[in-house]
Amino acid sequence: MSVKIKYLENLDAQELDLLLQALPMITLLVGAADSDLTDEEIKYAEKITHIRSYNERELLMEYYEDAEKTFVYHLENLVNELPKDSQSRNAELAARLEKINPILAKLDQRVAGYLYKGLVSFAHHIARSEGGFLGFFSVSKAEEKWMNLPMITPVSIFEEEMDLEGEEENS
Numbered sequence: 014m015s016v017k018i019k020y021l022e023n024l025d026a027q028e029l030d031l032l033l034q035a036l037p038m039i040t041l042l043v044g045a046a047d048s049d050l051t052d053e054e055i056k057y058a059e060k061i062t063h064i065r066s067y068n069e070r071e072l073l074m075e076y077y078e079d080a081e082k083t084f085v086y087h088l089e090n091l092v093n094e095l096p097k098d099s100q101s102r103n104a105e106l107a108a109r110l111e112k113i114n115p116i117l118a119k120l121d122q123r124v125a126g127y128l129y130k131g132l133v134s135f136a137h138h139i140a141r142s143e144g145g146f147l148g149f150f151s152v153s154k155a156e157e158k159w160m161n162l163p164m165i166t167p168v169s170i171f172e173e174e175m176d177l178e179g180e181e182e183n184s
Contacts, residue, residue: 018075018076018079019075020072020073020075020076020120020121020124021075021076021120021124023119023120024116024119024120028116028119031109031112031113031116032076032080032113032116032128033076033079033080033083033087034083034087034091034109035080035110035113035132036058036062036080036084036087036132036135037058037084037087037088037091038087038091038106038109038110039110039132039135039136039139039162040054040055040058040088040139041088041091041092041095041102041106042102042103042106042107042110042136042159043136043139043140043156043159043160044058044139044140044142044156045099045102046099046103046153046155046156046158046159047099047153047154047155047156048099050092053142054139054142055088057138057139057142058084058088058135058138058139058142059081059084059085061135061138061139062077062080062081062084062135063081065077065081065131066078066080066081069131070127072123072124072127073124073127073128073131076128091106099155103159107159107163107164108164110162110164110165111164111165113132113165114165114166117129117165117166117168122168122170123170125168126168126169126170127170128168129165129167129168130168130170132162132165133160133161133162133165136159136160136161136162137160139156139160140152140153140156140157140159140160
């Protein structure tokens, strides 16, 4: 892949490709943690990715645009190539997502922080996408285990940096 994304231009093709696969990996990890990935979860993940492609911080808008273009392709590949049992599949997905840590370390702290925050927020949206009763109890124990993406080291964003952009926190 030879795509260059503003604010991620110092990444090589493999690193960028891994970041573009992150949203489909998170969808499969969290969405199928308790069973199979449902059509509702897939559609919701695509919707969140699409919304973020135009309603996100400028720092990450291009990332989400490209992630949206490749989302279905990457998700289908993951479903076809990974083990069918959730324990093995989740172990493999966690190992792949852990490889994002050195990539985040290469980025500007602010970009890395917003990207990390966006990935965790995305995981929370996927975990809550299957309603429960009136929105209560919608996150299963299996989803809860993964929804904070424990394999990715948190990246903090300084409050004064957030204030510089004059933006509220996006979900």
